[in-house]
Amino acid sequence: MEAIWLYQFRLIVIGDSTVGKSCLIRRFTEGRFAQVSDPTVGVDFFSRLVEIEPGKRIKLQIWDTAGQERFRCRSITRAYYRNSVGGLLLFDITNRRSFQNVHDWLEEARSHVQPHSIVFLLVGHKCDLEAQRQVTRQEAEKLAGAYGMRYVETSARDAINVEHAFTELTRDIFALVRSGDITIQEGWEGVKSGFVPNVVHSSEEVTKSDRRCLC
């Protein structure tokens, strides 16, 4: 059954191949770390509700993209940028190259969503692998600052900051929607208004991981 939500935000998760996009999303939507997961071929999607304030639920529709270069072209994944209000821009803290490519990803995303913009969160993933770290927190924070976004370090394996990352991003977007900086537009799927939760305090508990199954 369709749970009650105030807004629906569509998020896109981008970053180099194997930085852990799908794993992060699965940890968030399914609550588990999948040792085995196929590389994303094309695009995939997930959804989950988050409660940013008591009684205020936001439905997140999360689009996962293939990281390999050749999938980024043509209409394969590009088309999915446009309907996104927010995004997680991942890099792997143990892979310097993926950090260096953050700029390219950002540019690509920006060029495809104009005139809209995407609220991004920079995510340094795999922070459980501290020993192999190649990107310091300081420089990542500096980069995030330069782009005007937040920076969070996460680990899907150890479930560090995963909730935090998504919730923070959702709160940021929510604030922008509240303040009118982001407006709901007919024909744009980035933000959609849901059912007004006038009976929010119902006893029914929103399942934490209702991935994909809202039918």
Add this chain to the structure above:
Amino acid sequence: RSLWRQTSGGVGGVISSVLRKRDGISRSAPRLLCTLEPGVDTRLRFSIEPSVGKNGFQQWYDALKAVARLPTGIPKEWRKRVWLTLADQYLHSISIDWEKTLRFAFNERSNPDDDSLGIQIVKDLHRTGCSSYCGQEGEQDRVVLKRVLLAYARWNKTVGYCQGFNVLAALILEVTEGSESDALKVMIYLIDKVLPESYFANNLRALSVDMAVFRDLLRVKLPRLSQHLHHLQKSANKEAGGSYEPPLTNVFTMQWFLTIFATCLPAPTVLKIWDSVFFEGSEMLFRVALAIWERLGERIECCQTADEFYSTMGCLTQEMLEENLFDSAELMQEVYSMAVFPFPQLAELREKYTYNITPFPTSVKSNGSGGLSSWESDDDDVDDEDSMVTALGCLGPLGGLLAPELQRYHKHLKAGATEQRAEQSNMAELSPGAVGATGAGGGAKAEHKASINSMMMERMNTDIYALKKQYARIKRRQQQQAMHLYVRTDKCPTTRVLPSQLNPSSTVINHLLVGRKPRCSGSRYPNTDAYTLQHQRGSLPSVGTGSPGSSRGGGGSPWRAHVRVHRRSLAQARAQLGFGDSEEREDDEEVKKRSEEGQKDSDGSSLPQSPDPSGTGPNSEEIQQDLGETRGAKVGEVVGQLEALDLEDINPETDPPPPEAAPKTPSPSTPALSPLSSSSHLSLSPSSPGDVPPKQQVFSPFPCVKQPRKSVAARNLGLYGPTSRTPTVHFPQLSRNLNRSSGAGTTGRR
């Protein structure tokens, strides 16, 4: 063989007798049997392996194809043998020396390319969605899988490794019972032969085409569902007028096609589908996808919004994979019976969208230096702000171009709707109302408009994108040419700058001839031939259009210099585009062998990256040494090149190519080789450091520029690059088969 007969004798007997009786079955009998062409000798010596003889394979093929169409399908005990026979036949038809291929593809020593390829492969190994590939116990399986993937990437560098291959290879390995070489064979057959070209390469261009084609077929075959989906999509972008929401089926169709349903249906069903794909070709992808959507239709039609559709599909994909939502026999029956073979209009639709998706096809064709392939593969540098601005500026004239396009598309829609009822020639006369067959009636027109709208949006995107690419490419070529001028006029007095040199379209080369061993010391590259094979990568392997010795110029002919220039620019373009560099290497060697003076003249421009024919290529020390010998005037460029090398630090130099392969082709003497080849690299240097972002893994132009010697082995094996389908040119022992293989090569590909 006898073992096979024993184990499968029961089924074989039954099928054999069915086939034998087929002639007696009336025309109204199950259509499966009727689809066999009458006149096929059904009193086959029905066996799991084709009999020898001229028609042996064809008989076997017809019989097994018929078996695959039976409800039971190919018995699983036969599968390995059947797949291998098909793959063997393909390899035979292109005259591949399999032993050599194996030696090269599974060579333990790493190739210089391997790192860039291997990184992505290794990354994906542990996440091949099959439990045997993860964890400790999966170690051995992972090693095998990696070797197969790497072997394929070495075999076909244009395709290399594409995410999703791990899934394909894992499934194939399952069938070949872990045999690496067998798996490679099947993989080659599947990707090179069965699936459309560029399905996995060149930004998945052919896949984009097929997804567009599929939406058309869906409109014809499942009009109600198609209309509903369209409605959902449209209401998702109602107001903006533009198409924000991509076609709803894309997400799924893309995955299905890329993994040939391996990640979306249970394994037994997938294997049956693969059997049929092997026998019937890639049109099975459309058939299966249509059958699936049809079965999902009822639940999808309940969805009121695009979001709801995606959520529902999330459930359905899960169910399809895990809960045997469909009966595989029923599914396959439908797949076979939904339309005649070949699927009506499919070829036309593919052609149409291939055409539509390629903007300015004429300009592409006239743009030399690799033609289509260069166009498609160099999207590494579209980030260039300049190019974007310029490309957008180009849109003015585009508006005019779109108008006739739109009309044509409109016409086509009518055609599609009336598909089976009208001859192509009548289509223009039919009114749009003909779509009424879909139940849409008066709404058909509206649907047309909507689909045109969404299609035009898609095209605009593609066009802008392609324009950006084209501009970037032109810009780079101009830089190269400016450098050519500089190099030639300054350092190579004997190599004159010819007008054709300034024309990009002149850098076309006959790849066939490139791989050919020198038979005499005279110039062997007739200029006319050089132009003929431009599109061999693009579409047709135009094998055998030129005979190696058809025109030989004198030793000092100006053509030689001319051709040399052509070949150099080609090599350079190819290197930049990250294609197989075997041609480049041969290019260098052959030119050198043929023209001594040219070498001496260009000696001064010798650069550190000169490939070493003996296979013990340059390492960093040599680079330093050579650098010392380089003229002062070149220092700037050398520095530039070294910088370019630094960018690639992630791909360190690796072992030399296999020594056993090197002697197979008479190698030119070392001193002779360096100058020319390096001069061709030299001209690369000005454009490469700035233009090419180092981020790419598969199509990175650098590995090829930096390590040309890697291709020694490949060239000797005849495996690399576009000539992989025409490898006979490399092997004297095979060249007697040239005629046959060229025939097979041209007809083999669609």
